[in-house]
Amino acid sequence: MVELEETWTEKSFYDKPLTVWLGEEGCDERDSPLLDIFTAASIGCYQRVKDVIKEDKNACSHKNQGGWTALMYAAYYAHSDVINLLLEANASVHIRNDSGCNALMLAVMCGNDHVVEMLIKAGSFLETRDYRDWTALFHAVNSGHHSVVDTLVKYRVNVNLCERATGVTPLMYAAQLGDATMVTALLRGGAVVSLTNHQGHTAARIAQDSDFRAIASAITQWGLQGLNGPSLLDGPAAVEARRTHHQQSQTPRGRGGAAPSLDNANVQPTDLETLLDQIGLSTYMGVFREQDVDLKIFLTLTDQDLKECGIQKLGPRRKMTSAIARWHSNAPLRSTAECAYADKLEVEMQELGVKLTEALQALQQTKAQVSQENDLRVVTEGWVVEARGRLHECHQRCQMLIEQVTAVRHCASVLSAQASLIQSPLIQPTLFSTVVDTLTLIAAQADTLLALTDPSVPRGPSNPSLPRKQGCGNYSNTPR
Template sequence: MSTRVRFSEQRPNVAYLPASATSQVSFHILSKPLPPIRPENAYQMDLHTAASIGDMISLQEVVKADSTSVARRNLYGWTALLYAAYLGHEPAVAFLLDKGAKADECNDKGQTALMLAAACGNLKVVNLLLERGASVQRADDRDRMALHYAAVCSQNEIAELLLKAGSDPNARDSSGNTPLHDSCVAGHELTVLCLLEKGADPSMKNSNEEDAAALVSDNNKLMKLIDDYNKKNKAKTDRKGQSSGSGSGNGSAHSLSRLLEEMNLGRLTEKFKKENIDFNLFFELNEKDLDEMGIAYGPKKRILTVIERYKKSGMEGVAAETEGHQAGQRDQLRTSMEYVRQMNEKGKQMALDALNLLGPESTDERIRQLLISIIDCNEKITARLVRHL
């Protein structure tokens, strides 16, 4: 049997209380004999307890005495395998699998051994379960897979292992959350990076219409990580679009549409489509052509600048022009946000002044609460704006 913890080698003292002559109940209780003290080896540990502490000797004894105990469940549907996997006892997991335990058996919540081991970061157990055929596609009663458990618990090594085994990085649970959503909420950079590198889509939204960026708005490092990924992914998409632009008409139209969007002229896409102007023909247009199409002066000037840059330096010049335009827009937005922040601070100060003028002796508690709410609202607006400045 396993070693037990004792604080003393002596048997506990037994205190006898004198029975009260006036209390027949006390006399009856105290007159009963104490239960006999049996040797420790007279008791056998149950399989679930043995699995939870990794006691291999007890496991072997219980299974030898009753082979059906391997599949036995407790009140909450847990088997010995689930306990062993959850608490990271690899030898116990291997033994139970050898004795007939099913790798994908689950508890009353639909949680499998793989999910529990993934949540706790038990790398060896996860490896063993995958080798023994545990499915990475199994979902619990909330449609959460093992990868969701690894992501929400910041287990990036486990996540990488599950992704290599074929787990879907964009699988949704019942709330629409993907593993990337979970890792963003957990705020773990390595897990987020691992998922992005394996194809997780940061633009996917959950049931609350939140994408990855929305969930990390308070974390500047993760915001930058997702922003860098989006830029890199966009550059790859643009290169593919350029190569397809020299081929089929559909590819050219798609590239022209994207180019117009980057120039903030997406509203003109339909106009060019009606004139049968594709990506290649676009760069042959001149001022007269644009006048005949009814293009306004501002957009016309921007289009002619892009065409001129294209003729001089190819698509790199076009990219530089569109990026320059976007940078200008970002600067304008930043300036506007700074102005809003300053005015918001002024509004907060005026509310504070009004609160001071109201004084503690005022009996109109409604006005006081209204001013406090305005100040609180101002502080929240300022906090939100500062993240993007």
């Protein structure tokens, strides 16, 4: 290890094997492996990386067992000189590891903004997604590296790119984390505050649900004022003061210069009584108390549910369904005439959504039934094939039986003829004749069974089995 400290920058040291790095004494250097390109890139051994590239020009594109390249290690540990060396050797910035992350994402995770800028200039795509469906900007927000976000915004990253499965944008994620500085950086980078996730929630709504009210208020005001909006870094008091000042400056004066009362419809209520008061239906609060309905349950009710609760009048039910629809779309809870058409469309969209959900459920049930019927059909076809095989085997055995019976009957006829010539008291000709008659009956029955088991005859409901001959199957008169 003393040699490690004294010759850190000398070229001869990078030619030393791994035993020198590990401080192992008494080991033969000729039998020990040298530093590989991954280890050399991770610890910033410029000369060793250069020597490996000189020996193998394709070493830059090699991956280790975890799918990492030398460029990924150099970007993760911010070795700028090694990164330049690898880029000059045509190392690809688009290769991804087993987690789907490229070198840019790894540099973003560690907050290496100068390395991020180098990789962007080298052609790294800002919108590349990993297997978690995250871009480099998502990793920067998750790691809390504000300078990296500024660098990505500088190179025109798409700040509104969302997760495809959830619809969450980087602004929504920063609002959920409560990072005021990150939210400000994203807003100044062009983040749209009106975007919603798949649940219909905006970034302001997500911040409010996460109990970050100052961030929610600032995001809402930013959507109204743009770059002139309040800064989250000034604190909640400054945000509220700027919001009040903006409302007073934008509100028209009434007669005598008096400011009219502010409409509180833009304030999202936190309980059912406040919501009903905003839409002018506070008299129905007792009905919902009797039914033990709170705000969370109220927001899931339909027109039929309201009727079952005891609200029979059409007007109040329509106002309530419109308020529920506006809540889910994060729209103001006003009850003005110009909102009627929008409310109608919103209700119709919700009804269509319910019908679509029911149709999808019916489709899934139908698919399940079809799958079950296909399984039954496969089993039935297997049984039919097995039955046909056994029928064919039975047909062959019947043929063999007929041949054997014919041979035995011929032998019995010969014996009967010879017995009649011998005329011995020990031999009874009638016995041979009975045997011949019995064999004849057996042969006839075997012929009938042979016809019934013929596999070449198509069988089914339209073509039943052939009828038995008269006397077939009547074994009571069969001699034993």
